Amino acid sequence: MNISPVINYSQYSGQYRNNTGANLENRAYNQAFTGKLDTASEIGMQKCEYALRVAANKIGDMFESKTSKAITNLIAAVTPNNNAKYLSQLEEISSHYASKKCIDVNVEDKILEKIASKNEGVIFIMNHSNQAEDPQMLAVLNSLLTDAYKSAGKEDSFQIPKIILNQDILTTMNPTKRKAFEAFGAVGIDANVLSADKKTNARAFLPLMKDFIRNKCNIFIFPEGKLAVKKTLPLEERFQPGVAELVNKVLGIKKSVTVVPVGFSYGKGESKLLNGMQIGTPVTFTRDSGVTTTTAGSLTSSKYADEGFVKFFNKNEGVENVPITRGGQPVGVEDAADYIKSILCENLQVVSREAKDKLDIPFDSSLLAKNNTLDHSGECYTILV
Secondary structure (H helix, E strand, C coil): CCCCCECCEEEECCEEEECCCCECCCCCCCCCCCCCCCHHHHHHHHHHHHHHHHHHHHHHHHHCCHHHHHHHHHHHCCCCCCCHHHHHHHHHHHHHHCCCEEEEECHHHCHHHHHHCCCCCCEEEECCCCCCCHHHHHHHHHHHHHHHHHHCCCCCCCCEEEEEEEHHHHHCCCHHHHHHHHHCCEEEECCCCCCCCHHHHHHHHHHHHHHHHCCCEEEEECCCHHHHHCCCCCHHHHCCCHHHHHHHHHCCCCCEEEEEEEEEEECCHHHCCEEEEEECCCEEEEEECCEEEECCCCCCCCCCCCHHHHHHHHCCCCCCCEECEECCEECCHHHHHHHHHHHHHHHHHHHHHHHHHHHHCCCCHHHHHCCCEEEECCEEEEEEC
C-alpha cells in the first residue's frame, strides 16, 4: 500500500476539504523489510546468536574485575522508583557506564531541560549504528536527562527510564547482572522480525504502557532492532513499526504522545575518541475526535530533511499541530501508524546525519583529561570521565 497523505484540511458543514497541502504520493509510508529472511532461518540465527551470547557472557564473567562486580552488585540492589534516592542512584549508574566518553552534543538547545520541566513521559528513539557502543551512549543520554531532572527540582516526580531491548541480552546474563540491567530500566522483548512471540511481548508491554500513560516513565527504544545489522538497507526498511504502533495505541487513551529522536555517531581514525549525539526537536502527535495531528520535529529546520516532508509541513506554516489527512479526509486510526512511522523515521534519519556531521570537527584528544563542558570550534563538548 502506497500511502499519500495530504495535510492541511479545513472543516466546513461537517465536510473536510483540501487546501494546498503537500502531496507525498511518491513516498512509501509503510515500507517494510524486504531482505532475504524466512521464519526458519531467523529462528536458526537466533539460536546461534543466543549460544554466542552465552559463551561471551561466561568469558566476560570470568575476567570481570572485582570493582566491576562490586558495582554490578550495588546496581542489582537498587529499587526503581520515582524518588530522590533512585534518581541519585540512576545518575551514578549512568555516569559509570558513560565513563571516559567525549561527546559533542547539542546541550545548548536545552531540549532535555524542556522535557524535564514538564510532567510528561516521552519516548526516545535512537539509531542503532554500533551495538557495542550504543548502550554507553544511551547511558550518557540518561546521565544528561537525570541532570536535567535535578536542575528542574523533579527529584521526587521524574519519569523513570524503561529501555526496550532484545530479551536474549537479559536471559543470557548471570542473574546478578540481569537484575542490575533491570534496575537500570531494561525491559526484554522478543525482538525477532518474523517469528516474534506476540503474546510474550504483549505481557511485557502492558505494564509499560500503563506507566507511560500515567506519565510515570520514559521509554527508550532502538526502532531498527535486529535489522540494525542490515547496513545496506535504507533506514525506511530497517525502522520497524513497533514504536509507531505503540504511539498509535497510546493515542487511543492519551491525548498526546511526544517522541524525541536522538542520533548517535562514532569517530574513526584520528577522531576515534570523539562521539556525536544530536538530540532532535521533539515530535508530538495528538488525537482529538479521531483526527491525528503531528508536529514537524526537525523536518523544517534541517538541511537533511526530505524535500517532500519539507513541503508537507511548510505548506502549513504557522500551524503547530498539523492534521494528517488522505484525499482531504483525516486518516483513520487503523492507518495512522504508517504515517507516524514515516514521520519518526525521517526525523531519526535527520538527527543521525547531523550527529555524524559532528565528527568532521577537528578534535583535540587532550580534552578528555578535563571534566567539564567546553566550547570548541563553535560546538559544545560534554565530557564525562
